[in-house]
Amino acid sequence: MASSPSHDLNRVRAAARADTEVNFGFWAYLMSDVVLFSMLFLAYVNLSQRYAGGPTPGEIFSLHGVFLETMALLASSLTFGLAMVSLHQGKKNHIIGWLLATFVLGAFFLWHEVSEFVHIIHEGASFDRSGFLSAYFGLVGTHGAHVFFGMIWLLTMVAQVALRGLTPAIGSRLARLSLFWHFLDLVWICVFSTVYLPGLIQGGSA
Amino acid sequence: MSHSDDATPGHAPTAGAYITGYLLALVLTLIPFGAVYYEAFSSGVMLLVIAVTAILQLCVHLRFFLHLDMSQEQRWNTISVLFSVFTIFVMVGGTLWLFYSLYARHMMVGY
Numbered sequence: 001m002a003s004s005p006s007h008d009l010n011r012v013r014a015a016a017r018a019d020t021e022v023n024f025g026f027w028a029y030l031m032s033d034v035v036l037f038s039m040l041f042l043a044y045v046n047l048s049q050r051y052a053g054g055p056t057p058g059e060i061f062s063l064h065g066v067f068l069e070t071m072a073l074l075a076s077s078l079t080f081g082l083a084m085v086s087l088h089q090g091k092k093n094h095i096i097g098w099l100l101a102t103f104v105l106g107a108f109f110l111w112h113e114v115s116e117f118v119h120i121i122h123e124g125a126s127f128d129r130s131g132f133l134s135a136y137f138g139l140v141g142t143h144g145a146h147v148f149f150g151m152i153w154l155l156t157m158v159a160q161v162a163l164r165g166l167t168p169a170i171g172s173r174l175a176r177l178s179l180f181w182h183f184l185d186l187v188w189i190c191v192f193s194t195v196y197l198p199g200l201i202q203g204g205s206a
Numbered sequence: 207m208s209h210s211d212d213a214t215p216g217h218a219p220t221a222g223a224y225i226t227g228y229l230l231a232l233v234l235t236l237i238p239f240g241a242v243y244y245e246a247f248s249s250g251v252m253l254l255v256i257a258v259t260a261i262l263q264l265c266v267h268l269r270f271f272l273h274l275d276m277s278q279e280q281r282w283n284t285i286s287v288l289f290s291v292f293t294i295f296v297m298v299g300g301t302l303w304l305f306y307s308l309y310a311r312h313m314m315v316g317y
Contacts, residue, residue: 013218017279027283031290039292046305067239068233074231077271081224182271184265193260197242201249 008166009090014205015168016087016175020166026176030183033146037187040139041194050131057132057199060120066196069112071187072116073147076105077185082177087171095161095174103154108145113144115137136195143191219273227270234263 009047017023025114048057117137120126127137158179238256241247247255268274274284 024282024286028286031286038298041303042298045302063239063243070235070239073229074235077231077267078224078228081219081227081271082221084219085221085224096272161289179272181268184311185271186267189260189263189267193238193256197238197256198253200242201252 008110012090012166012171013088013170016084016171020172020175021101021103023175023179024170027058028177030179037139037142038043040135040142041053041190043196044135044139044195047131048195052130052132054130054133055123055125057136057195060123060125061196061199062116062170063196063200065116066192067081069109070192072105072109073185073188076102076109080178080181084174087166087174090166092161092166095166096158099154099158099161103151103158106151106154110144111146113140117141126191140195143184143187146180146187149183150177150184153180222243223270227266230266231263231311234259 014020079098081099083095083102086094086098120133125133127134154177157170157174160173164170238259241252246252250272268287274280274282274287
């Protein structure tokens, strides 16, 4: 008869801290992912002007589209943060609400990105057209794949919180998903600052 | 069974901190997008603006969203970030140096 609700909540809070051993292990994974992304960025920088007679960044990028994607992903970082605040307050329904808001913003981002890809490919500029496009699809596609798996993870956690409530294990998982999701936004800052904005300057069609 | 378990109050994330981080990040996003949209500067200055705001925004995210600092709890996370940055610096910096030097030696157009 030991555990009062507030005691349970303290155990959830403790499990959600970033300095537990499991969360450090996940952090180490994220750092390895940072290195992977940095190599994709490197490939992009080296190939970004190898057009092989194909389209240039200014011809296929849209500042408007990238801006919407950026706003959606940044807002989703805020909504996930608010989900973690709700976790520390023990408000189960708030957590589910903020996680679903994060999911919707992620879906908006991914939908925009995929339609951008489809549009570019329809213009005959697929990943096999030039070195620039190979590097572009490789880098941005890898980030998009991360967002996709993050969204599956989000739905899984919504279901777990809804069905099992706030347990220390679920608090711990949410802390790792939080790291993952904020990390994706970090990578996106590098994507729009390396790929889209410089590309749109060079293209002169900004 | 006391309530003393580990959750120190000072550690709890607050909505205010997230909103502060969000607003800072928003401003640091609007500056480069606005500069490109309005073609505010020459392209060299523009690239500098994009790079500086990106680095500042990365710091904002690390501080306000990932709660990274040099406190005792976060030290190992921060050290692993610094190690990764060093690794990336060696690999990316070294490769760029090598490739651009190669381009220069082959006198390839565009570089």
